[in-house]
Amino acid sequence: MTKKKRTHPDVDEVLSRPWCYYCERDFDDLKILISHQKARHFKCNRCNRRLNTAGGLSVHMTQVHKENLDAVENALPNRVDVNIEIFGMEGIPEDVLMLHNQRVTQQFYQEEAERRAQTGNPPPGTGGRGGVGVKRAKKETPEEIKKRLAEHKAKKAAEAAAAAAGNAAPTPNPQASPAANSPFQAYPTPFAAPQASPPAPVYSQPYGVLPMYGAPQGQFPQPGFSASPINAPPFGPPPGQPFPQYSQPAVGGYGAPPFHQPQYPQQAFYPPNPNPYPPRSQHSPPPTADPRRQNSLANAPGLPQRPSFNAPQVNRSQLQEMHQGHIPGQGQPQANEQTEQPSHTQDGKGGAVVPTITSQDVDDLIASATAAGAAQKTELGSATEQQTTAKETAAAKKGEKKGKGAPTRLIFGADKSEISPEEKMAALPRYQKMVQTSRDKTKEDTTTLGTAEPMVTNPALGSDDVMDGQGD
Amino acid sequence: MSSSSTPHDLAEPPTDAISSLRFSPSNNTFAAASWDRTISLYNRTPETPDTPFTFSGTRITCRAPILDICWGFDDNTLYSVGLDYDVRSHDLQTPESEQSVLSTHEAASNKIAYSAQHDLLLSTSWDSTLHVHKPATGMFMRVPLPTKPFALSLTATRVVIAMAERKLWVYDLLSLATLVDQAGRTANGTGPNHDVTEIVPWQQRESNLKFMTRAVACMPDGQGFATSSIEGRVGVEFFDPGEQAKTYAFKCHRQTQTTSITSEPGADGEAGEQEEREVDIVYPVNALAFHPVHGTFATGGGDGVVSVWDAQTKRRVKQYPKLGASVAAMEFSGDGKFLAIGVSPGFEDGKEDEEIQQGQVKIVVRELGENEVKGRPAK
Numbered sequence: 001m002t003k004k005k006r007t008h009p010d011v012d013e014v015l016s017r018p019w020c021y022y023c024e025r026d027f028d029d030l031k032i033l034i035s036h037q038k039a040r041h042f043k044c045n046r047c048n049r050r051l052n053t054a055g056g057l058s059v060h061m062t063q064v065h066k067e068n069l070d071a072v073e074n075a076l077p078n079r080v081d082v083n084i085e086i087f088g089m090e091g092i093p094e095d096v097l098m099l100h101n102q103r104v105t106q107q108f109y110q111e112e113a114e115r116r117a118q119t120g121n122p123p124p125g126t127g128g129r130g131g132v133g134v135k136r137a138k139k140e141t142p143e144e145i146k147k148r149l150a151e152h153k154a155k156k157a158a159e160a161a162a163a164a165a166g167n168a169a170p171t172p173n174p175q176a177s178p179a180a181n182s183p184f185q186a187y188p189t190p191f192a193a194p195q196a197s198p199p200a201p202v203y204s205q206p207y208g209v210l211p212m213y214g215a216p217q218g219q220f221p222q223p224g225f226s227a228s229p230i231n232a233p234p235f236g237p238p239p240g241q242p243f244p245q246y247s248q249p250a251v252g253g254y255g256a257p258p259f260h261q262p263q264y265p266q267q268a269f270y271p272p273n274p275n276p277y278p279p280r281s282q283h284s285p286p287p288t289a290d291p292r293r294q295n296s297l298a299n300a301p302g303l304p305q306r307p308s309f310n311a312p313q314v315n316r317s318q319l320q321e322m323h324q325g326h327i328p329g330q331g332q333p334q335a336n337e338q339t340e341q342p343s344h345t346q347d348g349k350g351g352a353v354v355p356t357i358t359s360q361d362v363d364d365l366i367a368s369a370t371a372a373g374a375a376q377k378t379e380l381g382s383a384t385e386q387q388t389t390a391k392e393t394a395a396a397k398k399g400e401k402k403g404k405g406a407p408t409r410l411i412f413g414a415d416k417s418e419i420s421p422e423e424k425m426a427a428l429p430r431y432q433k434m435v436q437t438s439r440d441k442t443k444e445d446t447t448t449l450g451t452a453e454p455m456v457t458n459p460a461l462g463s464d465d466v467m468d469g470q471g472d
Numbered sequence: 473m474s475s476s477s478t479p480h481d482l483a484e485p486p487t488d489a490i491s492s493l494r495f496s497p498s499n500n501t502f503a504a505a506s507w508d509r510t511i512s513l514y515n516r517t518p519e520t521p522d523t524p525f526t527f528s529g530t531r532i533t534c535r536a537p538i539l540d541i542c543w544g545f546d547d548n549t550l551y552s553v554g555l556d557y558d559v560r561s562h563d564l565q566t567p568e569s570e571q572s573v574l575s576t577h578e579a580a581s582n583k584i585a586y587s588a589q590h591d592l593l594l595s596t597s598w599d600s601t602l603h604v605h606k607p608a609t610g611m612f613m614r615v616p617l618p619t620k621p622f623a624l625s626l627t628a629t630r631v632v633i634a635m636a637e638r639k640l641w642v643y644d645l646l647s648l649a650t651l652v653d654q655a656g657r658t659a660n661g662t663g664p665n666h667d668v669t670e671i672v673p674w675q676q677r678e679s680n681l682k683f684m685t686r687a688v689a690c691m692p693d694g695q696g697f698a699t700s701s702i703e704g705r706v707g708v709e710f711f712d713p714g715e716q717a718k719t720y721a722f723k724c725h726r727q728t729q730t731t732s733i734t735s736e737p738g739a740d741g742e743a744g745e746q747e748e749r750e751v752d753i754v755y756p757v758n759a760l761a762f763h764p765v766h767g768t769f770a771t772g773g774g775d776g777v778v779s780v781w782d783a784q785t786k787r788r789v790k791q792y793p794k795l796g797a798s799v800a801a802m803e804f805s806g807d808g809k810f811l812a813i814g815v816s817p818g819f820e821d822g823k824e825d826e827e828i829q830q831g832q833v834k835i836v837v838r839e840l841g842e843n844e845v846k847g848r849p850a851k
Contacts, residue, residue, distance in 0.1 A: 068478075070476065070793060071476070071792075071793045074788075074791075077727060077775070077777055077791070077794060078727070080793055099730060103750060407749075407751055407752065408726070408751070408752040408753070408754050409751050409752065409753050409754060410683075410702065410703055410704075410754045411753060411754060411755045411756060411774050412702045412755075412756045412774065418620070418636040418637070418684050420582075420620075420622055420684065420686075421702075421756070421758075422491070422539055422582055423598060425489070425507070426537070426555050426580060431507065431536075431537050431555060434509060434535070434536050434537060434555065435536050435537075435555045435556065435580075
């Protein structure tokens with residue numbers, strides 16, 4: 001068996017890397033380090049000549065350009081000294097070297113620990129499972145529980161809603177309903193009005209003004225289903241399809257039949273519709289208004305026959321399934337509005353949803369929506385929580401990495417009080433005195449002097465180590 | 473640092489902390505405001521290469537420590553704000569540098585700026601107001617700000633006000649100018665703030681820096697601005713909403729120091745021992761200044777270091793050696809030939825309680841080489 005590839009160097013390898021005294025960068029090779037120093041720290045800006053050492057550059061500067069070199073370029077602020085003769089790794093003061101090694105070692109072990117925490121791998125030699133695995137599990141458990149709870153709740157709510165809907169109006173078996181009443185007789189009323197307006201409002205308007213037509217819709221509290229009748233009513237038979245009943249009443253009763261055909265071409269309904277129901281043309285007989293429905297609602301006197309808003313080609317068990325599966329399955333309880341709406345708008349029938357619901361089903365819908373909404377909230381909450389914790393850990397990691405494990409100490413403002421240095425300074429007695437006299441001179445009210453801010457004399461340095469991964 | 477200019481310490485600096493340094497419109501004079509209540513003027517002396525600027529002998533004394541100054545339309549007018557709440561105008565032509573009060577804030581006024589393009593003088597105060605003055609007509613108006621302002625900077629058309637709670641509001645100067653003509657008043661500025669004029673800012677932004685903003689400086693081309701915070705960080709932002717992806721922030725003015733601290737159980741298993749540990753000491757970035765020609769910008773920090781950066785290529789162009797104390801104020805001259813740095817110890821470097829000692833307050837002027845602070849090509 002071949003040896004497993006080592007992706008990370010060990011500490012000796014890291015320590016033996018040559019590094020630059022001036023900028024603490026490390027290199028693969030001493031040669032590269034030397035060329036780095038020549039290009040980066042010992043280059044003359046006047047003539048671009050690359051010298052070998054800071055001293056050499058200094059001499060070059062004085063002799064050739066008559067200038068004094070006071071600092072090594074591109075160096076860390078505490079390493080700008082020209083007088084220390086550095087060449088490659090040679091000449092680095094002992095203490096600096098020690099410090100560097102210490103820092104590198106520390107960083108190495110820290111990164112290693114981080115890596116282990118991340119991958120969950122135990123340190124070599126310990127075998128088995130270390131404490132790391134436990135830590136990982138702990139990190140995920142609360143979110144998972146919350147999520148599961150939310151899912152469960154959503155499912156329950158959906159089930160309840162589905163059951164309620166099913167009881168209120170048992171789903172008819174579309175297959176059983178004969179095409180006795182052609183939908184096209186029912187068609188005219190809701191769509192009588194919309195003759196001048198553009199497609200989208202046209203649809204929403206008739207539904208809106210004739211809410212009673214919502215009644216037959218009742219058993220489909222889910223907009224996804226209520227959308228279905230849109231397929232069922234036949235305003236868009238494909239051209240050429242023989243629908244005598246359709247055109248007849250339209251012409252006779254409303255006198256604008258040619259208008260409908262071009263205005264709502266078939267493809268406007270079906271192709272973009274992600275609806276599960278097959279296009280109208282394929283199941284023209286089933287979705288007609290079934291007798292039960294006809295019985296349940298008397299025709300309004302003086303109005304044409306009701307449109308056949310009715311069951312899509314979904315049998316009860318299917319429907320039930322969708323009811324149950326819909327909310328929790330999608331994990332988007334507000335699908336009512338969010339996921340379904342697009343399909344309506346695609347159909348140009350966005351407004352059709354609301355009025356097609358009876359009061360009973362409104363209650364159901366509300367109940368299911370609130371339950372689902374709550375479920376979503378918790379789910380969302382846990383999701384965002386998860387996100388934030390992930391972010392925080394990421395930020396913390398980033399901060400650690402960037403700061404190379406070194407904590408930061410703010411010279412000013414560690415207390416985050418948003419009192420500027422000037423304000424603190426102005427609050428000092430020596431300046432207050434000056435202000436006092438100046439205000440006295442203006443003969444104004446001198447009792448409320450100075451800044452309104454409280455005087456903070458101790459910015460609490462050191463106690464607040466700030467670690468953040470903000471910005472870049 | 474081969475092309476580094478030599479720093480010149482100016483003789484006769486103010487006796488207390490420097491709050492502001494401003495070059496005059498002609499670049500022949502610069503004024504230094506100080507907490508010792510004075511404004512000192514230094515004149516350009518081309519004949520003495522050792523000291524490009526020398527003290528002019530003019531030292532205007534005000535009644536209270538001065539927090540900020542700016543020049544007016546020409547070299548004869550100087551405006552100042554300070555702890556006495558007043559916005560003052562100084563006429564340098566009169567022998568006594570006659571002072572007049574343009575308006576009075578309800579608290580100390582901390583920043584002031586003048587737009588020559590619109591002849592507008594803007595001052596902010598810790599009472600969370602912005603005063604907009606039209607010096608030509610003597611009119612001014614009060615604009616309420618949501619929180620306490622910290623910094624102010626102008627482009628030719630906009631004003632950026634950095635405030636507490638990371639707020640950055642940008643107003644359009646032209647609309648301010650129009651409004652002050654319509655709604656301004658000519659009173660001498662005393663009285664309560666009952667006539668405030670609410671103005672919807674042109675842009676309301678949130679700073680990309682998490683800590684208190686220390687300074688703001690706008691790019692000479694007016695495309696964006698840089699902000700700095702008390703937490704050793706500088707952010708570069710752009711006005712154009714389409715260019716928000718270009719905003720960035722970077723750390724600077726930090727120093728790693730090895731201090732002996734008791735470590736917690738560390739990664740390397742040494743538990744709770746007295747250990748040498750590195751601490752990143754973070755200094756506030758007190759001063760920001762864009763170079764008017766090259767578009768690079770300089771930052772001055774509480775560590776006494778001045779660095780020059782290229783905002784476009786995100787590279788450091790230059791870092792000058794450490795000065796004796798915190799850099800409190802800094803400005804490039806209008807022609808881009810000089811960089812004036814005001815050095816004074818103070819809160820910024822954690823020496824708040826100490827009395828200012830003579831010699832610690834310095835004004836350093838660098839006569840910049842032609843390409844000394846020119847931007848660098850991207851890596």
